[in-house]
Amino acid sequence: MQPDSKLQALIARAPRWPVLPAPLPREQMPRHVAIIMDGNGRWATQRGLIRINGHRAGVDSVRSVTRYCGQVHIQALTLYAFSTENWKRPKAEIRLLFRLLKKYLVEERPELMANGVRLTSIGDTGALPEDVQAELKLTQELTAQNKGLNLCLALNYGAQGEILNAAQALARRVTRGELKADDITEDVLKNTLYTAGMPPLDLLIRTAGERRLSNFLLWQACDAEFYVTPVCWPEFEQRDLEAAVLEFARRRSAVMSLES
Numbered sequence: 548m549q550p551d552s553k554l555q556a557l558i559a560r561a562p563r564w565p566v567l568p569a570p571l572p573r574e575q576m577p578r579h580v581a582i583i584m585d586g587n588g589r590w591a592t593q594r595g596l597i598r599i600n601g602h603r604a605g606v607d608s609v610r611s612v613t614r615y616c617g618q619v620h621i622q623a624l625t626l627y628a629f630s631t632e633n634w635k636r637p638k639a640e641i642r643l644l645f646r647l648l649k650k651y652l653v654e655e656r657p658e659l660m661a662n663g664v665r666l667t668s669i670g671d672t673g674a675l676p677e678d679v680q681a682e683l684k685l686t687q688e689l690t691a692q693n694k695g696l697n698l699c700l701a702l703n704y705g706a707q708g709e710i711l712n713a714a715q716a717l718a719r720r721v722t723r724g725e726l727k728a729d730d731i732t733e734d735v736l737k738n739t740l741y742t743a744g745m746p747p748l749d750l751l752i753r754t755a756g757e758r759r760l761s762n763f764l765l766w767q768a769c770d771a772e773f774y775v776t777p778v779c780w781p782e783f784e785q786r787d788l789e790a791a792v793l794e795f796a797r798r799r800s801a802v803m804s805l806e807s
């Protein structure tokens with residue numbers, strides 16, 4: 548899909564990201580980074596603010612982390628923006644989270660386009676409010692041919708549900724006679740998950756100190772380095788991501804020297 552003339556004008560005015568020197572040689576950089584963006588509420592409460600201000604500040608971190616990943620040529624960044632468990636939150640908070648997401652999708656579109664970012668999503672997005680679905684679809688279609696960073700938003704995502712869906716899809720193919728049960732290999736299952744075609748997950752980051760996977764990328768995290776930082780998401784900056792990348796490379800080279 549081609550941008551209309553209004554969007555083309557906005558793209559022309561959007562900032563172009565300068566190429567940053569990567570902190571590591573390209574072959575040592577993580578290909579795919581995923582982040583459990585936690586601590587928005589705590590960050591706000593510690594400052595005497597209401598929780599939603601934490602989510603608002605969290606959008607700024609989304610922007611700066613996306614820029615950094617694009618600048619140092621990380622191939623994919625997956626952000627846990629709304630989990631299937633998040634529906635248990637107060638209705639007003641859910642409404643505001645979706646309002647922020649919609650605003651982000653509209654306002655960020657020119658900058659994503661100007662910098663070659665391809666926006667995708669994982670999760671059951673059919674359950675999101677229709678106006679959010681429409682902006683998501685439009686952003687996905689407009690950025691589909693971009694060749695830079697793949698920014699993947701996990702929306703109404705839960706890893707157990709993802710694996711269950713894949714198992715059901717494969718079972719249906721077996722019932723239709725398209726596939727034999729014994730032909731279901733790890734690769735076949737992997738390619739039936741939402742993340743089919745994405746690079747392997749190398750680095751999984753969780754902010755705000757908790758050490759739980761919270762139903763995020765359970766299959767994909769099999770070989771990933773898990774990095775937990777006490778920093779709450781609204782305070783997470785490029786230098787925190789760089790620290791995580793350097794720690795990832797340190798651990799990977801330690802593992803490789805043990806294996807050789």
Ligand code: FPP
Pocket residue numbers: 584585586587588589590602603605606609626627628629633644647648651700755780
């Ligand atoms: C966890 O903080 C964060 C979330 C549930 C949502 C993350 C959403 C955003 C950063 C904003 C919108 C997203 C995009 C991609 C534009 P928490 O509320 O659980 O924090 P707490 O554990 O301190 O209460």
